[in-house]
Amino acid sequence: MARRRRRSQSPESVTLRIEAMSHEGRGITNINGKTVFVFGALKGELVKAQIQKSSQKFDQATAIEIIESVAQRVKPKCEAFDRCGGCSLQHLDNDDQVAFKQQTLIDMMQHAGLEASHILPPLRSKPWGYRRKARLGVKYVHKKGRVLVGFRERNASFLADMSQCEVLIPEVGHRLQDLAELIEQLDARESIPQIEVAADDDRVILVVRHLKELSESDQQKLTDFAQQTGFNLQLQAKGPDSIRNLFPENQSLQFSPLPEEDIRVNFSAVDFVQVNNDINQQMVAQALKLLQLEPEDQVLDLFCGLGNFTLPMARGCKRVTGVEGDLAMVQRAKSNAQTNSIENTEYFSADLSQIDNDWPWMKQQFDKILLDPPRSGAMEIAEQIKRFKARIIVYISCQPSSLVRDSKIICNNGYELTHFGVMDMFPQTAHVESMAVFERR
Numbered sequence: 001m002a003r004r005r006r007r008s009q010s011p012e013s014v015t016l017r018i019e020a021m022s023h024e025g026r027g028i029t030n031i032n033g034k035t036v037f038v039f040g041a042l043k044g045e046l047v048k049a050q051i052q053k054s055s056q057k058f059d060q061a062t063a064i065e066i067i068e069s070v071a072q073r074v075k076p077k078c079e080a081f082d083r084c085g086g087c088s089l090q091h092l093d094n095d096d097q098v099a100f101k102q103q104t105l106i107d108m109m110q111h112a113g114l115e116a117s118h119i120l121p122p123l124r125s126k127p128w129g130y131r132r133k134a135r136l137g138v139k140y141v142h143k144k145g146r147v148l149v150g151f152r153e154r155n156a157s158f159l160a161d162m163s164q165c166e167v168l169i170p171e172v173g174h175r176l177q178d179l180a181e182l183i184e185q186l187d188a189r190e191s192i193p194q195i196e197v198a199a200d201d202d203r204v205i206l207v208v209r210h211l212k213e214l215s216e217s218d219q220q221k222l223t224d225f226a227q228q229t230g231f232n233l234q235l236q237a238k239g240p241d242s243i244r245n246l247f248p249e250n251q252s253l254q255f256s257p258l259p260e261e262d263i264r265v266n267f268s269a270v271d272f273v274q275v276n277n278d279i280n281q282q283m284v285a286q287a288l289k290l291l292q293l294e295p296e297d298q299v300l301d302l303f304c305g306l307g308n309f310t311l312p313m314a315r316g317c318k319r320v321t322g323v324e325g326d327l328a329m330v331q332r333a334k335s336n337a338q339t340n341s342i343e344n345t346e347y348f349s350a351d352l353s354q355i356d357n358d359w360p361w362m363k364q365q366f367d368k369i370l371l372d373p374p375r376s377g378a379m380e381i382a383e384q385i386k387r388f389k390a391r392i393i394v395y396i397s398c399q400p401s402s403l404v405r406d407s408k409i410i411c412n413n414g415y416e417l418t419h420f421g422v423m424d425m426f427p428q429t430a431h432v433e434s435m436a437v438f439e440r441r
Helices: 094-111 176-184 216-229 277-291 310-314 327-339 400-411
Strands: 002-004 013-017 027-031 034-039 046-054 058-068 133-141 146-150 194-199 204-209 232-236 244-247 253-255 265-267 298-302 319-324 345-349 368-371 392-397 415-423 433-440
Touching: 013 027, 013 034, 013 058, 034 046, 094 400, 094 415, 133 176, 146 176, 176 216, 216 232, 216 244, 265 327, 277 310, 277 368, 277 392, 277 415, 277 433, 298 310, 310 319, 310 327, 310 345, 319 327, 327 345, 392 400, 400 415, 400 433
Parallel strands: 034 058, 204 232, 298 319, 298 368, 319 345, 368 392
Antiparallel strands: 002 013, 013 046, 027 034, 046 058, 133 146, 133 194, 194 204, 232 244, 253 265, 392 433, 415 433
């Protein structure tokens, strides 16, 4: 239930009893039958909220005072939580965050008529300081007379005024102010829009995007900063091909898909890799277990990227065929296989949203299939999945709605959904990463 504030007070300020939670982690209630989504409010709470956006179908609001809280509420760790758009669940206990994500996936599957005999236990790791990949916005704000470095404000295009980020690895997240002060000293402070962050266990690379050529003085200041802090620094004038090392001269990044294996995957600072290394290792290990790999298996790895799953799978089967849309990623995947002396893999570049039945691998059969598509999912290849006659399919998803849609397609093509569950790749956010397993009927 909800009641409007007295007429003497702002008509935009309302007192609301939160009735449910949306999949995005916002509280849900209604005013006179109209749905209201309330950021920062939890189910069961009584809050005072400020209406910020209103449309014909629903309103969007932010909780500005918690009148009655629930036991699951915790104090947000980040001082910028009320304005930064990066996180949405810091006010919810981490155990309850994970339970919320798992239940969200279960509800969406059940709503679509999808049931599984096994719900996988959530994969979890540390809730803070986990993010090793990020794109930080940079902006010199004339009205403030200083540079801001960080993420955008919630529901706005402006950068949030923040001095640190608690989900980024501390080496970067606790030095946002240092980065801002560095950029302020540069002649080019108004032509630097972003800093790309990428890290492995040993080093952190910062890629400074600049829209104008940097002076020798600016380059020296950046070099001095890199020497003082231990960061590796790169410059990017245009597209990814324009990236060059500033300091030191030689730079590299690598990760291990499995902690107990000696596989090393090399990647560049702008390549796609999973942001949470610990969860990635748990995810790869779980996928391999669920695939039940056997020595004579032929495996198809769709959306294979740099070889995150391809290379570990190759150690346990006869052959893995990797398919990826980005030709540069395919080339790096081949290079990673060679570096690790793995000879039983092959790679193809193909746009999996535009299926061509003449692709050579489309004419083959495989014992097992792994899919790790982008947020848009794998609808087009899912519609063709029956032709490969695979016994087991493992699907890694970063968008529940895409997983639900594709699961229905796969099940309509002769498969049974046997397992699914979430992986807490992005603690403090409502982002749901999940894994599903299908077996041929």
